[in-house]
Amino acid sequence: MSKIHIILNGERRSLHVEPNDILLDVIRDKMGAKSPKCGCDRGDCGACTIFLNGKSVKSCNILAIEADEQEIVTLEGLSENGLTKLQEKFINMNSFQCGFCAPGITIAATELLNHNPNPTLDDVKEALSGNLCRCTGYTPILDAIMSCKK
Amino acid sequence: MAISHEFEYIKPKTVNEAVDILAKYGSKASILAGGTDIVVKLKETPFNPEILVDIKGIDELSKIEFSNGVLKIGALVTFSELIDSEIVKTNFPLIHEASTTVASIGTRNRATIVGNICSAVPSLDSGPALLVYEADVIVKNNSGERKISIKDWFTGPKKTAIKEGDLVIGLEIKKPTDKHGTSYVKLGRYRGEDLAQAGVGVFVTESNNYKISFCALGPVPVRATIIENLLNGKSLDEKILNEAKELVEKVISPITDIRASKEYRMHIAKVMLERALLKAKERITSVYHETHDILGG
Ligand code: FES
């Protein structure tokens, strides 16, 4: 066991991990943030997407020990001070059905809008190209993101 | 899913420290950079290193430098960093374009181009660009540093010229001096997170000097020298394009896998070569624009 520190949603936490612990499992089971989900467990579906040092990454592909002294933001952190505009659009436009993909898609779309407040539909599709949704056919998700344009 | 076997983890701060560890552990050590391939390999295959050497603590490996016409890409530079680099976009547009087709943003934010060539899957998108720019791979071990030309790097599917104890510290690429245009055409099953079914990179100068490379169409990415020889000095017309397409069968040896059949790959490679040649040619005079030109997108 090694002792590491992770800054999760603004709070510095210390915990013990084994080198072979996966970051996604540690965030969910040891740190209690349940928004990132395990879909494919191999970097393909995006359900586990989180912000690591401000960049979207797939937490199923990262060892927890790699995140020592790094900053992580999950959906819990994004909506700490109430829902973001994007989240409200998602709700108002019924963007999701089962919602399993929603945390990852919200992170990916937030990253896009932070860098590019006026994306084209192609930009949005490219930003979400690593996030799969089994329910919606994507249209209501894309519509909500497009409606956030400045 | 947990990884079922145990290993040690170490995060050296300098290249010297890293190569000493690699020398000590030999084949029992494995290098970890972005981890997007290796963590999946740890989960899903019998791959069981005794120690993972995480090189992300070595700051000097995270730089993109360009001086005296030579681009240096450190082993920790991610595809997202390459895409965002104006230096790369202006001077090495084919690396920029190929990088935009790798997986998706969440993977590109983590995955490195050096990791890509070390994993050396036949479909690697960085292969054609590095082959036509004739990049050098800079390798270090505890007895010194050496350069391996990218043409000697890929030795088989997932196999490279790397030896026990070696650490790839980066890539070096000379900026081509002649005015030129480039194009990377990738075929995925859809536009998004997918490996290439076929990929072709083209570099062409104003005076009709051609460099052409394919990926995902044989055990390793290859330069199409015989097609280059046919085309060199000639401008493109229908007749010469047809001759070039006929030669494709001599250059590639595609297989059938989950993504496409070998017959389909053989056919589409010819179509893609033609489109890539024409696009590269057009870009000699037009400014580079962000179209991915992914067939079937
Ligand atoms: S669970 Fe991580 S990408 Fe699917």
Ligand code: FES
């Ligand atoms: S809403 Fe069910 S997977 Fe997207």
